[in-house]
Amino acid sequence: MSNHEKRNGVKLFALNSNPKLAEAIAQVVGVELSKARIDRFADGEISVHIEESIRGDDVYLIQSTNDPSNDYLMELLIMIDALRRASAESINVVMPYYGYGRQDRKPGPREAITAKVVANMLTQAGIDRLITMELHAPQIQGFFDIPVDHLSATALFANHFLAAGLIGEETVVVSPDHDGVKRAREMAELLDSPLAIIDRRLYQENKPNTYDLVGEVAGKNCILFDDILDTAKTVSKSTQSLKKAGAKDVYVCVTHAVLSGKAVERLNKSGVKKVVVTNTIDLSKKNASDLIEQLSVAPIFGDAIKRIQNYESIKPLFDMQYVKKLMEK
Numbered sequence: 656m657s658n659h660e661k662r663n664g665v666k667l668f669a670l671n672s673n674p675k676l677a678e679a680i681a682q683v684v685g686v687e688l689s690k691a692r693i694d695r696f697a698d699g700e701i702s703v704h705i706e707e708s709i710r711g712d713d714v715y716l717i718q719s720t721n722d723p724s725n726d727y728l729m730e731l732l733i734m735i736d737a738l739r740r741a742s743a744e745s746i747n748v749v750m751p752y753y754g755y756g757r758q759d760r761k762p763g764p765r766e767a768i769t770a771k772v773v774a775n776m777l778t779q780a781g782i783d784r785l786i787t788m789e790l791h792a793p794q795i796q797g798f799f800d801i802p803v804d805h806l807s808a809t810a811l812f813a814n815h816f817l818a819a820g821l822i823g824e825e826t827v828v829v830s831p832d833h834d835g836v837k838r839a840r841e842m843a844e845l846l847d848s849p850l851a852i853i854d855r856r857l858y859q860e861n862k863p864n865t866y867d868l869v870g871e872v873a874g875k876n877c878i879l880f881d882d883i884l885d886t887a888k889t890v891s892k893s894t895q896s897l898k899k900a901g902a903k904d905v906y907v908c909v910t911h912a913v914l915s916g917k918a919v920e921r922l923n924k925s926g927v928k929k930v931v932v933t934n935t936i937d938l939s940k941k942n943a944s945d946l947i948e949q950l951s952v953a954p955i956f957g958d959a960i961k962r963i964q965n966y967e968s969i970k971p972l973f974d975m976q977y978v979k980k981l982m983e984k
Contacts, residue, residue, distance in 0.1 A: 663744045664712040665964060668705075670734060672727045673937040676751065676953055677717040683957025689714075693730060701729055703737045710742040715786075715960055720754030720773070721913060721936045728754065728773070735780040747784040747963070748777060749956060751935035752911045756791040757883070774798035786959055788935055788952060789882045789910040792834075804959060804969055808910045808933050809838070810978040811950055813845035815931060816878060817975075821906065822846045827872050829853060829879045831893050839880045842908075845975060851877070853893045866892045873901030884909040884932065887921040894925045904928040911935050912947070919944050954981040 666689040669677030681688045690706040716738070718731045731748065738746050755769035770791070777785065778801060785799060788806040796803040816822065826848045830839035832855045843850040851870025866889075877897050879890060884907070894905045905927045912932035919942040922930055930947045932938075938949065955972055958981055962969050971977040 665960075666707075666709050666712045666714045666743075667960075668714065668716050668734065668738075670716070670718040670727065670730045672719040672721060672730075673717070673751065673934070675937060675939070676934050676951075676956075679951060679953030680717060680749070680957045680960070683954055684960050691734065693734075701726070701733050703730070703733045705734075705737055705741055708741075709738060711744050713745045713747065713964065714738050714743045715747045715749050717749045717751075717956075719750060719752035719936055721752050721911075722915065724754040728776075732776060732780050735777070735782055739781040745783040746781060747786060747960075748782050749960070750785060750787045751933075751952060751956065752913075753787050753790055753795070756795055759792040759795055770795045771798045784963070786956065786963075788933075788956075791882055804963070806952075806955055806959060806969070807973055808935075808950075808952060808955070809841050809845065810973060810975045811933070811952065811955065811982070812880075812908050812931065813842060813975055814979045814982070815950060816846060816906075816908075821876055821878065823848060824875075826876045826878060827851050827870065827902075829870070829872070829877050829893070829897065831855060831879055831881050831889050835881055838882065842878070842880050846878075848878075853896060855889065855893075864892070866896045868896050868900050872897055875903060877902045877905045878908050879905060879927075880908045882909065883911045883913055884930070885913040885915050885918065887914070887918040887925065890927065891921050891925040894927055898926060906931065908932075912938060912941075912949075914938070914941050919947075922946055951982075954978075954984065 667681050668689050668691050692704040694702040720727045755773045758769040784802045786804045796805055828839050828843035828848050829851045830836045831853045851872055854867040854869050856865045890907055897905050907927050907930040909932050933952045934949050959969050
């Protein structure tokens with residue numbers, strides 16, 4: 656029997672970061688979540704107990720590393736070690752949100768590259784594959800010497816705005832900074848819309864930050880497109896710049912809704928029409944807002960797992976029509 660004819664059992668485990676998303680992914684794959692128990696000692700140390708045999712199975716471990724990122728990262732590392740010692744055939748980490756990804760280079764002296772630190776930790780712990788979505792910088796894939804499946808939510812968002820009629824010349828896709836131009840351009844091409852850029856310049860001392868607009872938005876709806884929504888300060892300032900330039904309604908479109916501190920309060924006061932995010936991060940413990948609409952990435956991750964198990968390409972997951980059909984199932 657060749658390797659491609661061999662089929663191991665598939666087990667999916669969820670840790671504590673996003674159990675609802677894990678449950679939805681398991682439904683798409685067509686299996687039940689396997690059982691594991693996570694306990695803590697009196698001093699806060701984490702203990703993991705796998706409650707069923709996984710010997711010889713391909714294991715998919717679902718865990719984002721958002722706040723509390725250190726706790727979730729340690730849960731993940733300890734679980735990986737437990738799986739390896741329990742003789743899993745392969746350990747595949749499904750990390751919808753890759754925490755510590757924003758420090759992906761060394762911008763100044765004596766600074767860490769935390770995205771590489773996390774990559775080293777995962778690799779040394781013994782994983783065989785990483786499946787993630789919308790890394791802060793695509794080159795983070797190069798920090799790994801194992802397969803990395805870097806999924807995107809762009810087609811998912813594009814279908815959403817297409818259904819809402821936000822397409823063509825009357826809609827402008829806006830990148831909130833120069834780093835996100837490539838991402839925003841991909842969305843603009845899918846919507847057949849023009850592109851604008853916020854020339855965001857941050858100053859350390861004695862000078863206010865600037866949010867200058869490059870592009871024409873007067874009389875048009877705008878989609879402010881980014882990968883991470885953290886404090887919402889950039890969204891608020893960018894929305895002010897767009898409104899000042901004559902934009903009609905401003906929609907915020909972000910893959911990872913981190914929403915730290917007073918982010919929801921700032922969004923409510925920002926003047927944005929709607930905030931469209933995915934469920935890579937569990938928002939059930941965040942302050943609710945009628946502005947926020949969540950789209951599920953479970954069909955994308957679930958289909959990716961099935962394709963990996965069947966030795967099929969994941970390229971269709973970047974196609975608008977294919978993703979539309981996935982969401983309709």
